Amino acid sequence: MVDKQVRGKYTLEYKLEAVRQVKAGQSGAVVAKVLGIPSSNVSNWVRLDAKGQLGGVVPSQKAPVVTAEQMELARLRAEVARLKMERDIAKKGRSVLCAGCAAKYAWVRQMSGKAWPVSLMCEVLEVSTSGYFNWKRGQDAPGHGPSRFQSDEALLAHMRAIHAEIKGEYGWPRMHKELLARGIRVGKERVRVLMQRHGIKARTKKKFVVTTDSKHHLPVAPDLVQRRFNPEAPNLLWSGDITYIPTDEGWLYLAAVLDLHSRQVVGWSMQPHMQTSLVKDALLMACWRRRPAKGLIFHSDRGSQYCSHEFQTTMKAWGISSSMSRKGNCWDNAPTESFWGHLKVACVLGQRFATREQARTAILNWMAFYNHSRLHSALGYLSPMQYEQRWLAAQRKNAA
Known part of the structure; x- marks a missing residue:
């Protein structure tokens, strides 16, 4: 059983992303809709961030004195933010x-x-x-x-x-x-x-290096999916994988969790490493957001992160069954591989990121676009959010 107090949590990474979007100029209501969370959560996180308490750090009770230098620094930062916006618009x-x-x-x-x-x-x-x-x-x-x-x-x-x-x-x-x-x-x-x-054409894909480390002696789960990637309802079958983004600071690793009913990204985590916490945080974000019932299947490759005792214990705590593809067979996790291909075309090909933060921002913006706006051929040319919303509306109509 999962403790009720734990089920209401969100990862710090998720909270920071909500605050980042609000600071970028989006309204709290729009951010809440994009991330699929209550608008009151966004308001609370923005308020806590302003106090320096979002990450659990309590500021000094004494109000700080704002100097002329600090005011000028704030003005310069605002000007830099505007110049960045102008650059992005021009680009x-x-x-x-x-x-x-x-x-x-x-x-x-x-x-x-x-x-x-x-x-x-x-x-x-x-x-x-x-x-x-x-x-x-x-x-x-x-x-x-x-x-x-x-x-x-x-x-x-x-x-x-x-x-x-x-x-x-x-x-x-x-x-x-x-x-x-x-x-x-x-x-x-x-x-x-x-x-x-007029030469308007889709950008072509290219192959990328595999990040799966299957050379280990950890227990491997059977393939419960058998390439059946079309569950009848949300929160019945999720898939996960890891990919990487090159930056001038080094690799940025991304773990994502997809709900295969709508192909929606329901959890993610980005870190400068490929340790087990990367995939665990992505799974916990998905669980805390979606609150799946017991019986959910999580499908992945045989990477050491997914086979680890820590990750498997987390899945068992949520009543999730583990499923793994065959060794070296990317078709056993085709929807996630397809998702990586689209992300790499949008965010990596022809791009150079000076910092991991630049890459993180580009990826987050694209994933928001993917969930809400990008037309998916497997969904009848609807976006993942549109597809799920229509399915839920149909279920309510049939139940009425």
Whole structure:
């Protein structure tokens, strides 16, 4: 049995990520929705972080004296943060920097409500904020919305904006579905031809080094899944694995837990090492968030971290059964391998991270996008969150 007081916890890494998103400009409600937690938790964590108590450190009771040097330092930090935002906007919007106003407005609309304010995006792209809102009102007017027939130029503006937003991950089938999801009526053949004609294509994948250490004498669990990766409900079958991200500071190792019903990332941990605590923290994050009933199967490779006594004991405490793929057979954990491939295309290929923190931020932003927005072919071109929400709605309707 798992103690009830333990079940309500969240890992410190998870709390810090919520606070980081709020400090980056997101509202507490949006962060709570993205991370799938109550908004009151986010508010409490932000308050504790401001007091220096989020990590369990209690500050001095005496109020600190703010000096002129500290105020100037705070101003400089704010200016650096703004410059970083401008740099990121220019980097993500480079595909429309030399385009016309309509393409730039379309890109701003695609990105609005996410990481940056509309006024700053317009400033970096050298278009007026008032012009953007006038254009948006015209797009939203009856008979003039995005669902009307689009010229090739207007359609290309939308496709380039989407291509920049998802970092070149989509080929024409997903691009077509994404356009339809955004209310833009267009045929799939037209999308394919325009993308081919204008060089808009998905980034290709490459092979990466295997991180699995299966040369050990620890007990190995049988394969309970047998490549049956489509459970009928959430929290019946999870999968986990480890990958790595190169940075100038050294490797950053990422352990993730996927719920295979919706392919949603339900737990993760990033550390500069591959010790057992890496995979244990990822599993605990998933358990504390999802509160699975006994009988859940956790599928992984035969790596020493997953076979360790510490990790197996943690699973037993939660009533989770261990399942492991065959040695050297990546197809036995294909959904997770596919997830790594998409992440590497989005966050690693062509990127150079000076610090682990830069890599961590890029990965967290992409995983939030993956859970909430990225269309998944195995889910009928829905995002993992959309798929799970529709499934839950259908269950409530059938029970009524």
